[in-house]
Amino acid sequence: MSLSRQQRFPRSRVSVRAARAFVIGTVTEWGVSDRQDDIRLCVSELATNALLHGVPPGREFCVRLSTDGELLRIEVRDSGDGCPQVLSPSADRSTGRGLHLVKELADDCGVVEHTVGKTVWLAFKVTSVSEGAR
Numbered sequence: 001m002s003l004s005r006q007q008r009f010p011r012s013r014v015s016v017r018a019a020r021a022f023v024i025g026t027v028t029e030w031g032v033s034d035r036q037d038d039i040r041l042c043v044s045e046l047a048t049n050a051l052l053h054g055v056p057p058g059r060e061f062c063v064r065l066s067t068d069g070e071l072l073r074i075e076v077r078d079s080g081d082g083c084p085q086v087l088s089p090s091a092d093r094s095t096g097r098g099l100h101l102v103k104e105l106a107d108d109c110g111v112v113e114h115t116v117g118k119t120v121w122l123a124f125k126v127t128s129v130s131e132g133a134r
Helices: 014-029 036-054 098-105
Strands: 002-010 060-068 071-078 108-113 118-125
Touching: 002 014, 014 036, 014 060, 014 071, 036 060, 036 071, 036 098, 036 118
Parallel strands: none
Antiparallel strands: 002 060, 060 071, 071 118, 108 118
């Protein structure tokens, strides 16, 4: 069973909370009950990075979820320049740990650069999506 859903969010601080709610609501509807804390944290980090570093003024970012059996993929696409870097955590910095956390919590992650913008994606191995999600 293959499912997907996406939603756009404006360049606004409240969009991080809205993106989290969209993702958790969707995976719950799809019957994914495990790893929700990891999923929630990772979506927060990717949405925050999109707002702080990727979404130009007046633009939006898009969150897309897809699943095919036991793999949940989450993508955050924005139209900003640059490619995100995973920084090693440092006690000297108060920021820059987000993508390091994502890399540690997700089963896989990466970046796809586009002519305009990029997509940061991550994947989680989850308990099979329920039959009721069809």
